[in-house]
Amino acid sequence: MPELPEVETVKRELEQVLIGRRIKAIDVQRLDPIKPLTAELFCEQLEGQTFRQILRRGKYLLFGLNPPLWMIGHLRMTGKFVISSQKTTLGKHARVIFRLDQGEQLSFEDVRCFGTLKLVESLTGPPLMSQLGLEPLSAEFTASSLKPLLKTSKRPIKNFLLDQTQIAGLGNIYVSEILFRIGVSPLRPAQKLKSKEIAALIAATRLVLESAIANNGTSISDFRRVDDKTGEFQNFLKVYGKENSPCENCQSPILRIVQQQRSTFYCTHCQI
């Protein structure tokens, strides 16, 4: 489900309520998110801990607890964090529930059970953070850092942009949107992008991601914010999910194709 803007939206909302809160107890309803840890070991390490800070890297949420402990969350397709009062009865998709010290609860909910919660004592060590690529909203995301990566890759640019070890945080929706905005076909080999197009790619990536964050992300099927409100960026999508709709530039129908077993939407006339 969520890509960088949705994860960033969740991060900002969680830090409003979570910083300084202590974990009093944990209910593990399903083991999938915490595997391979047992419920006993997971709870034992976290109970009594206080949330100190929340960071985001790519699509990962990093919960800083009492140093050096971190809980690294990944929402995958349908994961979400929900804050509510402990008086609230949670739905059947609540997988791990953290009871906090002021009557609130943090619930990790996940229909498909792909999401993960992992405990680590360092953010630099394997297997997670060390293999993530450029952070697209950081100062390091420039033509000079991206160009050498593109030039060595023959893959279609869509596949390249989805590769988290190259750029961390883009997913299926935003890649289609970004490529439409720069007029580049998702099928074009990465190394065939011209310097001008690389510059445009960087600018469009920043613009689309920042705009999506400003609109609290995209809610197409089940992304919801921490307070269960929807994001609004779905109102600004130009190609994603718009098969057969007229392109807003040239009116020709938006095409849906499959790359890496995933839908790609684009305009064959405007994107070359």
Next chain:
DNA sequence: AGCGGAACCTGTCGGC
């Protein structure tokens, strides 16, 4: 290197 396919799991939607 990079592709296709399957797997992880559950739910929804459209067609017949």
Next chain:
DNA sequence: TGCCGACAGGTTCCGC
């Protein structure tokens, strides 16, 4: 109403 296949914002592993 019911069944069946396709599809879903992600990642990883395996074989070619």
